[in-house]
Amino acid sequence: MLAWTTTPGAPGGLTLSEVAEPSPLPHEVLVRVEAFAPNPGDLAALPGAPTGSVPGWDGAGIVLAAAADGAGPRVGDRVLFLGLGARGWAQRRAVPHATTATAPPAAESERLATLPVPATSALRALRRLGSILGRRVLIVGATSAVGRIAVQLAARSGAHVVAVARDARRHAALRRLGAQETHTTLSSVASRVHGTIDMLGGQHLVDAYALLEPGGTVIALGHSAGAEEHFPSGAFVADPTTSGRSITSFFLGSEPDLAAEMASLAADEQLEVGDVDPRAWTELANWIEQGAPRPSGRVVFRVAHPDAPS
Ligand SMILES: NC(=O)c1ccc[n+]([C@@H]2O[C@H](COP(=O)([O-])OP(=O)(O)OC[C@H]3O[C@@H](n4cnc5c(N)ncnc54)[C@H](OP(=O)(O)O)[C@@H]3O)[C@@H](O)[C@H]2O)c1
Missing domain, CATH: 3.40.50.720 (NAD(P)-binding Rossmann-like Domain)
Incomplete structure (x- = not known):
């Protein structure tokens, strides 16, 4: 599969490379990634990431394989997900079911991709x-x-x-x-x-x-x-x-049990995420090279798949 991998000296410090398919652990679901929206934390982590690693914390997509332990979303579910272990800027990703939430089937992946880190952070911080x-x-x-x-x-x-x-x-x-x-x-x-x-x-x-x-x-x-x-x-x-x-x-990565709240935020049609600026995922490295500008809203990258080009 294709994924963005950290490559010192390349534009944006990334190249779109052929990498091994993810191998989900028993508590992880396998997701076909449809969209992701880089967070400031994603971008800040890039310079320190090991060469050849796949960045990307959160996104949205479709479950290809349920977790082997039987918990979490089922095959075919539309989901949004969060995993601070990264590996998200890829066509497929293994992600813990504890941080993967089922979204309404008709929800747009671009909108869902804007939610995991920002919305759960806002909710948990306010609760404090x-x-x-x-x-x-x-x-x-x-x-x-x-x-x-x-x-x-x-x-x-x-x-x-x-x-x-x-x-x-x-x-x-x-x-x-x-x-x-x-x-x-x-x-x-x-x-x-x-x-x-x-x-x-x-x-x-x-x-x-x-x-x-x-x-x-x-x-x-x-x-x-x-x-x-x-x-x-x-x-x-x-x-x-x-x-x-x-x-x-505050550190979102220390917040337990986010899936139920992510599902509720995803289903909340009244929640305004603001303007979304969708781009082809092949533009990611150049966008980062240019300083990750957001001229017209949150930049969301649509991941292309051979069976459904975006
Ligand atoms: N602790 C955690 O677990 C956690 C979780 C999530 C996010 N975060 C952090 O929370 C922050 C916000 O995240 P986000 O995704 O919401 O960021 P974002 O959408 O990129 O927004 C950044 C904001 O910072 C404002 N800003 C930047 N520099 C400024 C300055 N010098 N003076 C005044 N305003 C300034 C921008 O204002 P304009 O709109 O005017 O440009 C914008 O509103 C980031 O630092 C992120 O790393 C931490």
Whole structure:
């Protein structure tokens, strides 16, 4: 079968190569991969990946063989899947059934491929904030894939959603998703919040911490700004107005039992994933070489198969 393999010096550090078919372990299903949407984590992992390895965490497709242990999706099921052991940018993939969810048969693979990492991250991060009914929740980096889903799930959970995104032209869309306040920076957020999901890090994380109510939490989910965090002296000195505040890290790979929630997110037709920009998978390396631009939405690669060219 064909797969993208890491190749130092090649455009995007990848070549489309003939590789061995996957050999599923007893707890893995064999999937025909139809689409995948690279995540920032996929791209960040490329330089450190062993030469000749197949990158790619998540995607969508059709089950070719059920897991030998009898659990999980059945042959022919449309699925979305997630495996941080990578091997996803390929025509076929073995993936644990614990992170493979059955989707509605009519669901489009391009849409499904946008969901596994971002949507499950948003859901699990928000859950860490406890009940957010009637509480102010701040989403920093709200135009990100994780952020868009977090805005929607927080609004549905009854939170007063405060969205921060640097591009004001995208604020109206965030309001349509459920944000009640939108800001280009944290400096204009006037009232404190119960909890924050931060996709950016750097000064955003420092400022988000300062905006917490007593007992509030920042989930430091992402670090897209690529900047250091310097907390001013006294930032962690507590008084009655600042006691019990916390910052906690988050790693999706440590979250157990994601399949049921992935299935529910996949079946949720009200969940807006935003514009999808489908491309032929043969364009992947050049797209990465160009800096992985997203001029018109989330870039999704359609995997070609000899029996059904895309
Ligand atoms: N811990 C985990 O397990 C986990 C799981 C999932 C994701 N993540 C991380 O979470 C982050 C978001 O992931 P994603 O897939 O949602 O990312 P994404 O769709 O690529 O979005 C990245 C976001 O970062 C914003 N951004 C980048 N640099 C910025 C800067 N200097 N100032 C302000 N905004 C900036 C972009 O704003 P524009 O829209 O204006 O360009 C965009 O909204 C990534 O860092 C990812 O690695 C972590």
